[in-house]
Amino acid sequence: MTAPNIETIVSLAKRRGFVFPASEIYGGLGSSWDYGSLGVELANNIKKSWWRWLVYERDDIEGLDSSIIQNRNVWKYSGHETTFSDPLVDCRACKGRYRLDKLQDVQCPNHPEAHPGEDKECDLTEAREFNLMFRTTVGAVSTDEDESALAYLRPETAQGIFINFANVLNTSRRKLPFGIAQIGKAFRNEVTPGNFIFRTREFEQMEMEYFVRPEDAPQIHQQWIDDFHGWIQSLGISAENLKLYEQSADELAHYAERTVDILYRYFPERADEEKQWDELMGIANRTDYDLRVHSKKPEDAEGKRINPDSTDDLSYFDEATKQRFYPYVIEPAIGVNRTLLAVMMDAYTEKSNEKGETRVILKLKPELSPIKVAILPLAKNKPEIVELARKIKNDLQPSMRAVYDDTGGIGKLYARQDEIGTPFCVTVDHESLEDNAVTIRDRDTWEQERVAIGQLKEYLHKRAG
Amino acid sequence: MTAPNIETIVSLAKRRGFVFPASEIYGGLGSSWDYGSLGVELANNIKKSWWRWLVYERDDIEGLDSSIIQNRNVWKYSGHETTFSDPLVDCRACKGRYRLDKLQDVQCPNHPEAHPGEDKECDLTEAREFNLMFRTTVGAVSTDEDESALAYLRPETAQGIFINFANVLNTSRRKLPFGIAQIGKAFRNEVTPGNFIFRTREFEQMEMEYFVRPEDAPQIHQQWIDDFHGWIQSLGISAENLKLYEQSADELAHYAERTVDILYRYFPERADEEKQWDELMGIANRTDYDLRVHSKKPEDAEGKRINPDSTDDLSYFDEATKQRFYPYVIEPAIGVNRTLLAVMMDAYTEKSNEKGETRVILKLKPELSPIKVAILPLAKNKPEIVELARKIKNDLQPSMRAVYDDTGGIGKLYARQDEIGTPFCVTVDHESLEDNAVTIRDRDTWEQERVAIGQLKEYLHKRAG
Numbered sequence: 001m002t003a004p005n006i007e008t009i010v011s012l013a014k015r016r017g018f019v020f021p022a023s024e025i026y027g028g029l030g031s032s033w034d035y036g037s038l039g040v041e042l043a044n045n046i047k048k049s050w051w052r053w054l055v056y057e058r059d060d061i062e063g064l065d066s067s068i069i070q071n072r073n074v075w076k077y078s079g080h081e082t083t084f085s086d087p088l089v090d091c092r093a094c095k096g097r098y099r100l101d102k103l104q105d106v107q108c109p110n111h112p113e114a115h116p117g118e119d120k121e122c123d124l125t126e127a128r129e130f131n132l133m134f135r136t137t138v139g140a141v142s143t144d145e146d147e148s149a150l151a152y153l154r155p156e157t158a159q160g161i162f163i164n165f166a167n168v169l170n171t172s173r174r175k176l177p178f179g180i181a182q183i184g185k186a187f188r189n190e191v192t193p194g195n196f197i198f199r200t201r202e203f204e205q206m207e208m209e210y211f212v213r214p215e216d217a218p219q220i221h222q223q224w225i226d227d228f229h230g231w232i233q234s235l236g237i238s239a240e241n242l243k244l245y246e247q248s249a250d251e252l253a254h255y256a257e258r259t260v261d262i263l264y265r266y267f268p269e270r271a272d273e274e275k276q277w278d279e280l281m282g283i284a285n286r287t288d289y290d291l292r293v294h295s296k297k298p299e300d301a302e303g304k305r306i307n308p309d310s311t312d313d314l315s316y317f318d319e320a321t322k323q324r325f326y327p328y329v330i331e332p333a334i335g336v337n338r339t340l341l342a343v344m345m346d347a348y349t350e351k352s353n354e355k356g357e358t359r360v361i362l363k364l365k366p367e368l369s370p371i372k373v374a375i376l377p378l379a380k381n382k383p384e385i386v387e388l389a390r391k392i393k394n395d396l397q398p399s400m401r402a403v404y405d406d407t408g409g410i411g412k413l414y415a416r417q418d419e420i421g422t423p424f425c426v427t428v429d430h431e432s433l434e435d436n437a438v439t440i441r442d443r444d445t446w447e448q449e450r451v452a453i454g455q456l457k458e459y460l461h462k463r464a465g
Numbered sequence: 466m467t468a469p470n471i472e473t474i475v476s477l478a479k480r481r482g483f484v485f486p487a488s489e490i491y492g493g494l495g496s497s498w499d500y501g502s503l504g505v506e507l508a509n510n511i512k513k514s515w516w517r518w519l520v521y522e523r524d525d526i527e528g529l530d531s532s533i534i535q536n537r538n539v540w541k542y543s544g545h546e547t548t549f550s551d552p553l554v555d556c557r558a559c560k561g562r563y564r565l566d567k568l569q570d571v572q573c574p575n576h577p578e579a580h581p582g583e584d585k586e587c588d589l590t591e592a593r594e595f596n597l598m599f600r601t602t603v604g605a606v607s608t609d610e611d612e613s614a615l616a617y618l619r620p621e622t623a624q625g626i627f628i629n630f631a632n633v634l635n636t637s638r639r640k641l642p643f644g645i646a647q648i649g650k651a652f653r654n655e656v657t658p659g660n661f662i663f664r665t666r667e668f669e670q671m672e673m674e675y676f677v678r679p680e681d682a683p684q685i686h687q688q689w690i691d692d693f694h695g696w697i698q699s700l701g702i703s704a705e706n707l708k709l710y711e712q713s714a715d716e717l718a719h720y721a722e723r724t725v726d727i728l729y730r731y732f733p734e735r736a737d738e739e740k741q742w743d744e745l746m747g748i749a750n751r752t753d754y755d756l757r758v759h760s761k762k763p764e765d766a767e768g769k770r771i772n773p774d775s776t777d778d779l780s781y782f783d784e785a786t787k788q789r790f791y792p793y794v795i796e797p798a799i800g801v802n803r804t805l806l807a808v809m810m811d812a813y814t815e816k817s818n819e820k821g822e823t824r825v826i827l828k829l830k831p832e833l834s835p836i837k838v839a840i841l842p843l844a845k846n847k848p849e850i851v852e853l854a855r856k857i858k859n860d861l862q863p864s865m866r867a868v869y870d871d872t873g874g875i876g877k878l879y880a881r882q883d884e885i886g887t888p889f890c891v892t893v894d895h896e897s898l899e900d901n902a903v904t905i906r907d908r909d910t911w912e913q914e915r916v917a918i919g920q921l922k923e924y925l926h927k928r929a930g
Binding site for chain 2: 015016017020022023024025026027028029030032033034035036037039040041043056057059062063064065066067068069070071073074086088097130134135136137138139140151153160163164166167168171172173185187189191201202294309310311312314390393394397398401403404407
């Protein structure tokens with residue numbers, strides 16, 4: 001089973017320390033979230049899995065970590081200054097502010113039965129474009145209005161990759177096709193953030209830009225769609241909760257030739273099946289748009305695009321064909337936060353115990369579990385048992401994430417570990433002092449097995465990875 | 466030996482893809498830097514080492530990842546809005562802008578023999594306080610001037626920990642003493658950033674706040690000073706390039722009772738020994754200042770500090786003594802970027818090869834090396850050798866970072882790996898096809914050893930960790 005709705009995960013996440021409302025003691029800050037002890041481990045494990053799969057296991061991808069604040073020209077020439085905006089309207093009657101393209105999704109506060117603009121008392125202004133980039137000012141300038149010091153928080157990590165294309169190419173001696181991968185924070189001043197960590201103004205992206213010969217782009221694009229569809233399932237997300245979506249011509253970004261989204265069933269409670277799905281990730285063929293626009297004084301087909309500010313040409317010279325051209329870019333882009341939400345929803349399971357009480361089990365893939373094994377002493381007032389339990393924890397720790405917990409009765413401790421997705425509990429009891437063995441309990445089956453302490457590490461490695 | 470100066474590392478870092486100037490194709494952005502393929506691995510390994518040591522190997526520290534943008538009240542009550550500033554003066558004659566407290570460190574552009582203010586033509590304005598926090602605006606407001614939407618980029622990660630104190634306490638059932646650890650970006654609008662990645666406006670912190678009983682604070686503070694002094698050396702930084710510095714009363718931050726800095730010899734080229742040192746990290750006793758100021762309506766000794774905006778009281782109830790009090794906080798705070806710079810400087814070594822040419826070796830601790838082993842085929846035109854080399858890479862990859870490289874002659878490939886700190890090179894040659902063995906070359910001694918392919922993994926694990 002999966003979680004019945006996002007609210008179930010919000011509640012579990014807060015109760016168990018995965019995700020807290022940010023700035024909570026000051027009333028929050030419009031859909032901002034902080035990651036607690038377990039949330040940061042789960043997020044880190046998702047990032048590690050992505051990085052290992054792309055950068056370590058393949059031989060054609062380099063890592064990168066570029067700055068959040070870049071020179072303003074990056075966003076001028078990428079097109080974000082002029083096109084990265086939402087159309088907003090204000091209602092003079094109810095004082096509400098709405099996205100013109102999302103009026104159907106909200107209600108008029110004065111007339112909840114109508115959408116803004118539908119009721120005759122509504123008085124909407126003309127739409128104006130609201131740029132989604134956060135603005136700031138760099139350096140000790142006199143006022144915030146000094147345009148020369150204006151800068152933005154990056155709305156995507158991708159541009160940091162494009163502007164470093166030549167640096168990476170020169171230092172790595174790569175030949176096409178090859179990719180550059182980056183994980184990092186991005187910021188979008190969304191008008192209506194919401195749905196927990198699904199849409200937030202501050203979020204974390206995992207983006208990879210894969211540079212290819214233009215003629216190879218369609219086939220390699222399809223390959224990355226297939227590969228990411230597989231990778232998402234390798235995180236434990238079931239195929240029936242995933243759906244591929246081909247963007248239509250009028251949905252495509254101005255730089256994209258084709259984009260396929262992978263949707264997750266974030267809203268299983270909605271009666272209309274079509275409305276159950278929303279975007280987990282997108283895989284775009286960005287063409288040669290980005291490398292072209294950041295190159296010194298290039299002209300496009302119509303002779304319009306000039307870039308006198310760039311100092312470099314980001315074209316590629318092919319030794320084999322002796323040709324120079326701008327590579328095409330295939331971009332699989334996925335959010336850490338949306339992945340974490342999908343992983344938690346898909347792992348969420350309820351089960352009845354023998355007393356008929358409902359218990360929550362988070363059936364995470366062991367690779368993603370914040371904690372791989374919990375060591376629990378059956379009698380915390382017996383020093384030999386506590387000492388042995390702590391020793392087992394310390395012996396396991398170098399090779400896997402282990403915790404020691406003695407803050408409750410064994411039934412309560414098991415239930416806690418089930419809820420946070422720990423695949424195994426190890427119980428140290430009186431007998432352990434004599435037979436040098438412990439009881440291992442499985443999260444998913446609740447079955448128990450007696451294992452010699454000397455074989456514990458091997459047993460757990462085989463099962464928890 | 467260590468690097469003769471920071472410039473040597475700047476050059477190596479750019480040449481080999483550790484660190485690039487950010488926004489380079491647009492002329493940069495005042496001391497901003499992007500981390501390339503090797504830099505991101507080195508930084509990640511430093512972060513992993515810190516996290517493992519604090520969060521995994523101990524049993525008293527929880528992890529956290531809080532937002533960069535928090536509610537403005539966090540910075541109002543922390544004191545940053547009023548006190549986190551530098552005094553600036555402008556010169557009406559030369560149009561320069563200077564920090565009043567650093568006039569001795571700069572030259573007057575019109576009269577380079579004098580410091581600003583010393584020459585009679587200088588015409589300095591009155592000093593004004595320049596707040597170092599980056600400002601931005603959250604949500605779809607009409608103008609940047611709308612104060613209700615004003616927000617800051619965090620200038621330190623610490624406050625995200627304090628405002629989550631109750632959340633972590635409640636979900637983790639911790640008792641004093643315990644800590645909360647966080648790694649993340651912070652931003653300071655420095656007037657004069659510089660010295661490569663030593664002082665940048667965007668940087669990454671590793672901060673841990675350790676909550677203790679007030680009476681235990683002095684002794685636990687000293688323990689953390691000793692422990693971090695040891696941890697830094699465990700990264701391969703030599704003791705003779707480290708120095709403890711006790712802040713004097715007038716240097717202490719307003720919240721600190723005692724702060725000890727650990728200095729690194731970042732400027733070994735300076736004749737004046739006193740000027741060779743600068744701050745790598747600080748370990749502060751912040752008293753109960755932070756938990757107090759973020760608590761609902763507390764009054765300090767003089768009855769002045771009132772906080773009507775907070776919804777929570779961040780005091781702690783001690784079950785044993787039945788007393789309620791505000792814990793003291795010990796804070797070891799260290800920058801990822803400054804650590805990376807110190808690690809690279811300390812690992813930098815030059816060595817003469819048999820032809821008398823100077824070679825660079827980066828003698829990183831294997832734990833920190835971006836790449837643990839490089840697999841090099843001796844003949845890239847022989848498919849069986851290439852295939853075997855790739856197979857060895859793939860077999861090693863799951864358990865350690867391995868790369869395959871065939872883009873040069875063997876001497877050149879060895880030199881490349883030495884420069885980036887790879888502890889071992891494995892050469893696959895014609896004989897390997899017959900004796901199932903390879904040659905392993907050691908980075909530091911340049912000695913070679915023949916090892917059976919079946920024993921390779923164990924051999925490397927023993928030496929490269």
